[in-house]
Amino acid sequence: MTLGNVRINVWGTxxxxxxxxxxxxxxxxxxxxxxxxxxxxxxAIVENRDAIAGSIGITLRRALMAFGAAAxxxxxxxxxxxxxxxxGRIVDPFVExxxxxxxxxxxxxxxxxxxxxxEAKIAVIFYACAPLILVNTMEGARNTPPMLEQVAxxxxxxxxxxxxxxxxxxxxxxxITGIRLAIATSLLVSVTSEMLLATDGIGTFLxxxxxxxxxxxxxxxxxxxxxxxxxxxxxxxxxxxxxxFWYYRDGPT
Amino acid sequence: xxxAYRIFALAIVISIWEMLFWSGRIPPTxxxxxxxxxxxLLGLAKSGAALQAEILTLxxxxxxxxxxxxxxxxxxxxxxxxRPVREALGPLVELLRPIPPAALVPITVFALGSNIKLYLFxxxxxxxxxxxxxxxxxxxxxxxxxxxxxxxxxxxxxxTLWQVVLPQATPDILVSVRxxxxxSFIAVVVxxxxxxxxxxxxxxxxxxxxxxxxxxxGLVLLCGVNGMLFNQLVMLGSRFVAGWHxxxxxxxxx
Amino acid sequence: xxxxxxxxxxxxxxxxGSLLEITDLTKGYGxxxxxxxxxxxxxxxxxxxxxxIVGPSGCGKTTLLLALSGLLAPDSxxxxxxxxxxxxxxxxxxxxxxxxxxxxxxxxxxxxxxxVFGMRRTADRSWRRARAAELLDSVGLNSFGNHYPWQLSGGxxxxxxxxxxxxSESELLLLDEPLxxxxxxxxxDVQDLLLHLAxxxxxxxxxxxxxxxxxxxxxxxxxxxxxxxxRVIEIVDVDLPKxxxxxxxxxxxxxxxxxxxxxxxxxxxxxxxxxxxxxxTK
Numbered sequence: 001m002t003l004g005n006v007r008i009n010v011w012g013t014x015x016x017x018x019x020x021x022x023x024x025x026x027x028x029x030x031x032x033x034x035x036x037x038x039x040x041x042x043x044a045i046v047e048n049r050d051a052i053a054g055s056i057g058i059t060l061r062r063a064l065m066a067f068g069a070a071a072x073x074x075x076x077x078x079x080x081x082x083x084x085x086x087x088g089r090i091v092d093p094f095v096e097x098x099x100x101x102x103x104x105x106x107x108x109x110x111x112x113x114x115x116x117x118x119e120a121k122i123a124v125i126f127y128a129c130a131p132l133i134l135v136n137t138m139e140g141a142r143n144t145p146p147m148l149e150q151v152a153x154x155x156x157x158x159x160x161x162x163x164x165x166x167x168x169x170x171x172x173x174x175x176i177t178g179i180r181l182a183i184a185t186s187l188l189v190s191v192t193s194e195m196l197l198a199t200d201g202i203g204t205f206l207x208x209x210x211x212x213x214x215x216x217x218x219x220x221x222x223x224x225x226x227x228x229x230x231x232x233x234x235x236x237x238x239x240x241x242x243x244x245f246w247y248y249r250d251g252p253t
Numbered sequence: 254x255x256x257a258y259r260i261f262a263l264a265i266v267i268s269i270w271e272m273l274f275w276s277g278r279i280p281p282t283x284x285x286x287x288x289x290x291x292x293x294l295l296g297l298a299k300s301g302a303a304l305q306a307e308i309l310t311l312x313x314x315x316x317x318x319x320x321x322x323x324x325x326x327x328x329x330x331x332x333x334x335x336r337p338v339r340e341a342l343g344p345l346v347e348l349l350r351p352i353p354p355a356a357l358v359p360i361t362v363f364a365l366g367s368n369i370k371l372y373l374f375x376x377x378x379x380x381x382x383x384x385x386x387x388x389x390x391x392x393x394x395x396x397x398x399x400x401x402x403x404x405x406x407x408x409x410x411x412x413t414l415w416q417v418v419l420p421q422a423t424p425d426i427l428v429s430v431r432x433x434x435x436x437s438f439i440a441v442v443v444x445x446x447x448x449x450x451x452x453x454x455x456x457x458x459x460x461x462x463x464x465x466x467x468x469x470x471g472l473v474l475l476c477g478v479n480g481m482l483f484n485q486l487v488m489l490g491s492r493f494v495a496g497w498h499x500x501x502x503x504x505x506x507x
Numbered sequence: 508x509x510x511x512x513x514x515x516x517x518x519x520x521x522x523x524g525s526l527l528e529i530t531d532l533t534k535g536y537g538x539x540x541x542x543x544x545x546x547x548x549x550x551x552x553x554x555x556x557x558x559x560i561v562g563p564s565g566c567g568k569t570t571l572l573l574a575l576s577g578l579l580a581p582d583s584x585x586x587x588x589x590x591x592x593x594x595x596x597x598x599x600x601x602x603x604x605x606x607x608x609x610x611x612x613x614x615x616x617x618x619x620x621x622x623v624f625g626m627r628r629t630a631d632r633s634w635r636r637a638r639a640a641e642l643l644d645s646v647g648l649n650s651f652g653n654h655y656p657w658q659l660s661g662g663x664x665x666x667x668x669x670x671x672x673x674x675s676e677s678e679l680l681l682l683d684e685p686l687x688x689x690x691x692x693x694x695x696d697v698q699d700l701l702l703h704l705a706x707x708x709x710x711x712x713x714x715x716x717x718x719x720x721x722x723x724x725x726x727x728x729x730x731x732x733x734x735x736x737x738r739v740i741e742i743v744d745v746d747l748p749k750x751x752x753x754x755x756x757x758x759x760x761x762x763x764x765x766x767x768x769x770x771x772x773x774x775x776x777x778x779x780x781x782x783x784x785x786x787x788t789k
Contacts, residue, residue, distance in 0.1 A: 011337045011341035034363075093258050093259040093261075094262055096259070100476075101480065102480065104454070105457065105472075108461035192355040195355040232351075399611065402605060404596060405597040406602070407599065407627060420615045423615075495615070498615070
């Protein structure tokens, strides 16, 4: 259904409202604070808005820092590995192995080495993001058709200029895929690390609410995480479309 | 050829590891030697603790994964047949997708208890999105010409779905199945870490709190091995179900 | 519209008793038919004949074919096949060969299995493979049964598609620009193969094409379509002897006359095209 220029998802709205209404009805019939309905959850969010805002801010800050570090280090490294074939082939097995060990499995190890503070969590998030960016960048750098650079060279571009102005943009879709996955993962792992190494952040807020039986607040924290993730995904989607408008010219992939 | 590189890489890692250990720079509590890790693993295996944990975690992951596949595919098919279903699920998926498994555990464990139901719920909740989203887009992305061909030879809508659309969509779906398998395993481990009473995740944290570093390293390795196992299993399954696609990809890349 | 010089039949009336009759077929896209494509088509295909349909780009040839086969419901008018109205799917007795063979042949099935798929509506299962092997042989691909379609060249794939169409034992074979995506040399070979098979199996064929030479070379009659909204301008009898020959036939004066006439008509239509439908030019 279109309203002017905007497409409205009718069925989606219906389902969400339906679920909300059903949930509220169920909660009211149950009538206990351990089963809050959406209205109670919303109230809890408003009541705790400072705590929640502060917590999610901490979570996001850590996620961003770790992601930033991963991006800044892994993109150049990945390009290097992709272009220098022999080096890439040596790096491959390491990355292959690291991918099989998921971030949560590494957390107890990190705890032994670095305790439960900020650094520990950032290290874990870095560990989660880095391989994603590295693998995608490497693949992209490997698969950039050498023809493009040859064309640039035939037009008398210097080697560096050819790489920067032709090969790099051509590798961008792969790099951005890695970045997109890494950003989504960073939030996820940030929350997970806060629940396992509980000091602060929205994950800890969630856990503490549960422990003190404040379920509405706990659900509110989950809702906050969900909305934060949703916003991040939307921002990435739009940014991607703008930066890679040429890549999507034949329609969204 | 790749195996040569892998063994080479492993050799480098173990050498550096041993050098660090023998240099005495890092106390053994933090960095046990490789043989110590091996011994720890063996010890765990002999005591049956590792095996028991492994069986528990794996079985939970497998059951959850199977359930996820069935639900995810069924929802995608439903969405292909009935457009309103697909549209309705869209926003809901986007809202639920960013929630990490860890965040679900406290509430779920309160509602369902620390048993198989907890693991099933958490796994399905987290691992279903790649399958559903990919299957949904793969099904609707099948070329209309292929569908017209099927129908022109007398296929009903149902027959078209099973004999034309699904086979064509299978290769893409299988990729997401691999992802989903990995997620299933992680979700179980995370749930065990937070609220479990047994399993690899639980054991990991227990050993970490007891500062049994060698054990922890060993268990982390075990996680890696499990991940590889799952991956290989799915790859084998893929080859069986859609071997044609792998051959086609090889041909095209030539 | 000028008085047709070459046909002995008015362009607008389908012949009764034909295998396929099309009466006043219309189809439009967009809300409230804002984009009329087919503007009232009438013609027919006689049993055993080879009918070509030719027209300017964008005149809705594929839309027409989809409507003929029951895969697309017309806005008005009807299609009659074997004296029954075609609706809601392709009737038994009709088969289609699509232009895009890479999207029409099933990539997970071997060549043989693809051909067997064409037989799904014929009752006997017992000798399907034998029959498929025969058909494979008749299109000249008898050693490729266990290959996958994507392992074959374009011309070969289209031959598989033709074999699949023939496998369904249909009286009517509809072909949607089957040779547009095939290289010129192969095109000639497959054209002759089609003519040969059509004669061998007594197959009625309706070939939609943009290539006037092909249309005239292959056909017993040529239906010339106008611009959008498409109507039949003329139906031309091609009274050239069969079997046709790529060299001999195309040098005959009669061939050149017919070709000249049809090409001119299509060319005149081309000058009157307004705008394409969303990028598609058929």
